Amino acid sequence: MSAPPVGAVGREHPRLEGRDKVTGTARYAVEYPVDDVTYGWAVPAAATRGRISRIDTAQTLAVPGVLDVLHHGNAPRLAPGVDDTLFLLQEPTVHYRGEFVAVVVAETLEAAREGARLVRIDYDTEAHSTVLSPHHPSLYRPDTVNPGYPTDTAEGDFDAAFAAAEVQLDTTYRTPAYHNNPMEPHATTARWRDGRLLVHDSTQGSTPVQATLAQLFGLPPETVRVIAEHVGGGFGSKGAPKAPVVLAALAARQVDRPVRLALTRQQLFGPIGYRTPTIQRVRLGADADGRIAAVCHDAISQTSKVQEFAEQTAVYTRSMYAGRHRRTTHRLVRLDVPTPFWMRAPGECPGAYALESALDELATACGVDPVELRVRNDATVDPDSGQPFSSRNLVACLREGARRFDWADRDPTPGARRLGRWLIGTGVAGASYPARSRAATATAAAAPDGTFEVRVNATDIGTGARTALWQLAADALAVPADRVAIRVGDSDLPPAPVAGGSMGTASWGWAVIRACEQLRQRLRDTAVPAEGLTVEVSTADEVRAQRPLARYAYGAHFVQVRVDADTGEVRVDRMLGVFAVGRVVNPTTARSQLIGGMTMGLSMALHEEGLLDERYGDWVNHDLATYHISGCADVERIEAYWLPEEDPDLNPARVKGIGEIGIVGSAAAVANAVHHATGVRIRDLPIRLDKLLDRLPAG
């Protein structure tokens, strides 16, 4: 063999599809040219709870270009029991305001929209309940929490240890509803031909969409093909099939023509999932040096009456810091609201906001530096499972971040630094996220011309996954990357799990590397035959055989804010994150994931809030002008670093996943910095100027 090629892994590389995206040639779900295409428009329920008593479509059908109106009275039947959130247009029941109760299909988008406006629906309404409260009469204990964790845990005797602790902290934090808001809305083009269904869907995983559509429509899975070559983000909300793909498939069957259906920005606030509001009580009992003896995290969140979703808010507290006596609980309330779902780091994100804020409060109470407090409470084995960690570099992240941030020079006194009208403060928070892998399949094929094609049904939702897999494949094949092509985003490819849980590169990469290694092995003995040579592998057995270890990525956030003493406006001068995430395959896209997550945490801390109007039972600020998401101007300097971390007990790609850890703890670091700047502790996000204005120190 020739000399080993230069490794692709670890090198900066722009996204393979970057040029297609910025020049507009990359196609998204409703952008493929389709002959004879029609347009679907989803009609939201204007009642919060009740039943449809009458639907009058006469005015809609009179609009020129309108072809049909589907509703529970006439839509094709779906198989029940597959996914209750997708059992659409089957029953007259309305579970929440905005639930899709009809679809108008027309020759043009505009006619469909006008037709949707003219559908007359009468409802028999019932009293609704849409506000989460800790005293709600229907508070209950779910059997498990997402994605299968125990609902409650207890080690030792929390109550006794807390009562005996020298320093006791008992605080409650609240977070509002957050809405995922990917740039590309949930959108689908669906067409039926000869009993087969082809959809282009904006999804984080076309394999589960294929399986779900097959079940709903009673089809053999191989007759359903789902393509998601380019996806404009999801942040979790496209991690499972959502209403548009079902509505488009129903409509296409009804009118026997292809249907394009995209949700509006307004329609993304609810029906496709959101992060539940949370109410979190955190109790910490510690000695005077800040060593935690007792920790308890009680989390309350909401779900819908359609389907249970239990955010695993307190799970973060189970494994993050030491402490012999510990307890976590989760309680849910079923409300007349849309079903909450995954949003970037479900559980860890809101949970870390509460715990990392409480640690800051404990540091203040004990007079211990908040970095040092976290170091003192580092765990040597997973306090939850008792298992050893595959690697745990939280302390190294804290130390490296403190060094880069000049943390040692910090005066811990809150409200002590002032520059003109600005009150200046800094804050820190820890972060962790599970490093999981799931089984996947992949093929690697060699062509006689010396090129290779690697196929895996990964989904690149804008993260750079396609590029990272291509780099991993090139190194596993030991060939220059320009001889390797990668194909993702099509259910006809070897099945693989969704882009979610920060386990995409770990899971898909595992299968890609094994396929490439096996192909390379085969090619040691044989030349590539004229028809090419393909190997396919599944990692199911290997993933199942993983050693039982606690596997986590870690991080530390450092933030400087300034608060306007006259107006209460909070501006972020600097965010700095240091992460221990295993190997970084592509620094270009990794950095984007990390700073994107950090900014999203800033957005959570200062800006985002779904404002519920109880009378209507929905969120009234349902567009990007009134639901504020942080932009580039909201952080003046942002830096992400990672430690060199070689963890042999992860996966062949030796990665821990980077899609979510950036948002974990980020909001707490901002909130802690606001407290340091002002002396004011805001425990209900977002930290808006009106919550600070009358509490700021006089100039």
Next chain:
Amino acid sequence: MRAFRYHRPADVTEAVALLDAEPEAAYLGGGTNLVDLMKLGVQRPDLLVDVTGLPLDTVEALPHGGLRIGATVRNSDLAADPMVRRDHPLLSRALLAGASGQLRNMATTAGNLLQRTRCVYFQDTGKACNKREPGTGCAARHGQNRDLAILGWSELCVATHPSDLAVALVALDAVVEVHDPGGAREIPLVDLHRTPGEHPERETSLPHGALITGVRIPPLPFARHCTYLKVRDRASFAFAVGSVAAALDLAEDTVRDVRLAYGAVAHRPWRAYRAEEALRGRPFTAELAAQAADAELAAARPLPHNGFKVPLIRNLTVRALTALAGAAPR
């Protein structure tokens, strides 16, 4: 959305005649607000008369000082105009504090003045709004009203006017040139926008079909000595939570003259006459500025979620005037 006709008139006369004959027609400027509202079903014109081709796109100096701004001058062009930047920097500052570069490239001067409230209930046809549908009620009055009015509202409507430019223009005594079927006339900008009263659906004093052709700014010797402070929930691309436009003329330490206007507090840009009156002729101090703001805000009636706007506007007033006084040319 409703099917509509589209027409580009040859001149102002044709434009005005068209709208006069068509009760459901609307003028189209940059479309940055109207087109959104049409998609949402909030506005449903059956004819759009696109006035952006009319020769109303220049900024001219007036013979005795002052400025005339054509109705279709784009916000970006107005903000960047050398005369505006030199003589009326308040306009540039207000414009650049608003929207985004892309929106400012499209939005026109008159369109900016005539944009509709961003009250979330107005923009949602599934919610009650007297402005959108008279007689249906005001959901905002007892709903989510943090961003809404503290001054001049009525039980029928608590909306605010969203423009930054209008706040600056009203401080500068701008006059609006209007064409309607009766001919040309002028309206002081401060009289263009209404308080909601019994008719929140009427936002301006213009009858249907009246076309704003330009905005005139009279000469003001201390126009360069100005500031525009805008508070918003994020650093850019957000409507004001509260804003203050101010220009100050000090003689020694005494306030010779002053212009003060508030944004995001009422159904119209709010010229703070009472505060100005409290300032004129008195030796300037921060305490005087606070008293002046208090005089203006004495009439404030905060809603359940926006009581903070009173101290916010007070603080902004003090900061704006104090900064101008500190930097006053002597």
